[in-house]
Amino acid sequence: xxxxxxxxxxxxxxxxxxxxxxxxxxxxxxxxxxxxxxxxxxxxxxxxxxxxxxxxxxxxxxxxxxxxxxxxxxxxxxxxxxxxxxxxxxxxxxxxxxxxxxxxxxxxxxxxxxxxxxxxxxxxxxxxxxxxxxxxxxxxxxxxxxxxxxxxxxxxxxxxxxxxxxxxxxxxxxxxxxxxxxxxxxxxxxxxxxxxxxxxxxxxxxxxxxxxxxxxxxxxxxxxxxxxxxxxxxxxxxxxxxxxxxxxxxxxxxxxxxxxxxx
Numbered sequence: 001x002x003x004x005x006x007x008x009x010x011x012x013x014x015x016x017x018x019x020x021x022x023x024x025x026x027x028x029x030x031x032x033x034x035x036x037x038x039x040x041x042x043x044x045x046x047x048x049x050x051x052x053x054x055x056x057x058x059x060x061x062x063x064x065x066x067x068x069x070x071x072x073x074x075x076x077x078x079x080x081x082x083x084x085x086x087x088x089x090x091x092x093x094x095x096x097x098x099x100x101x102x103x104x105x106x107x108x109x110x111x112x113x114x115x116x117x118x119x120x121x122x123x124x125x126x127x128x129x130x131x132x133x134x135x136x137x138x139x140x141x142x143x144x145x146x147x148x149x150x151x152x153x154x155x156x157x158x159x160x161x162x163x164x165x166x167x168x169x170x171x172x173x174x175x176x177x178x179x180x181x182x183x184x185x186x187x188x189x190x191x192x193x194x195x196x197x198x199x200x201x202x203x204x205x206x207x208x209x210x211x212x213x214x215x216x217x218x219x220x221x222x223x224x225x226x227x228x229x230x231x232x233x234x235x236x237x238x239x240x241x242x243x244x245x246x247x248x249x250x251x252x253x254x255x256x257x258x259x260x261x262x263x
Contacts, residue, residue, distance in 0.1 A: 009211070010220025011252045012200055013227050014041040014091065016059035018068030020236055022076055028231075029080035029088065031241045035248035037086055038220065039164075039200075041118070044073050044092035051093075051120045055225040058232065070096045071108075078112035087115035089142060089163075094122045102130055106137040116140035116163045124156045131160045144168055145191060147183040158195035165191050166222065169203045169214075185217045211251050223251060 013032045017025050025042075032040050045063035049056060070092070077088050090109060097105055097119060109117065117139055122130065124143060131141040140163030145154055147168070157165070169184035188199050201214045202222025214221040230247050234240045 008252065009215030009218065010038040010198070010200065011036055011211075011248075012039045012041060012089075012202070012220050012222040013037050013248055014043060014056075014202075014222060014224030015231065016043040016045055016056065016063055016228060017073035017076055018045055018063030018066055019059040019228070019231060020062065020240070021066060022068060022072055024240065026076050026080045027241055028244060029076070030083050031245045032248055033084040033086040035245045036252055037248070039087045039089060039115075041089045041091045041222065041224070042073060042077060043224075044070050044090065044096055046093045046096060049093060049120075053225060055229045055232065059228045070100050070105075074108055074112040074114065077114050081113040088113070089116040089118050090114050091118045092120070094119050097130075102133050106133045106139060109134075109139055110137040114139065116142050118142035118144070118166065120144060124153060124160055127160060135162065140164075142166055145187065147187050149187075151190070154190060155194050158191070158197070161195065161197060164198040164200050164220065165195060167191060167199050167201045167218065169201050169205070184214070188218045208251055208253075223248075226251075 015025065015028055015032070019025065029040055029042070043056065043060070045060040045068050047060070047064060049060050073090065077090070081088070117134055119127070119130070127141065134141045141160060142163050143157045143161045144166045145157055145168065167184060167187045184201050188201065191199050198219035200220035200222050201218040202224060205211060205214060205221050205223050206226035211221045211223070227244065227248065230244055231240070234243050
């Protein structure tokens, strides 16, 4: 996965497939790309998203009530990809993928032009067969690392990962926070000690100032709950796309760093 050299850090927004509905999700992918996203994470709705806070949990619940599935998420990516060239990461818990089937998922994700897959609860010790299958289809396996990740596991993850490594800014679940933890910067330094891949930082980033803070020590900022919260707040308003696009632009506007984004 190649990341743009924009003169600023990378911007990686997250949305949930099917929230508020699938046609809007497709248009949101296109709008977020136009708003400057370098990569977009598309969440597969799941009934027990234990790593997510209340905002993303509610988004999953809304999508599941509409019957949205993994297959729907893949179809959504396939349609949106006709209008954008920004990489899309399929973000999922393991159970829906296991039920779908490893080879089938890899084949259909490649056909849909998904670029990478991040499985939140698939640990590196059990992920090798999945990682190899993804790479054979040209899909990057993305892994999460946390401040509590041991050095041994960090090295194991670095050996399997490609595309980029997602560094969780703090222990706990997703959700906006008022201040960035110093744990995130220390974790990024540890990752760079074992991998040359770009490092994206997520969990709790919700303001332009926090985006700026992350860009000072990491390659990209992942913004999920703040964007999903905007979608929830705006609901089915006719100007949903416009307002979410404006919010996304506000997070990254006029914020440049001295070094180029690592590719």
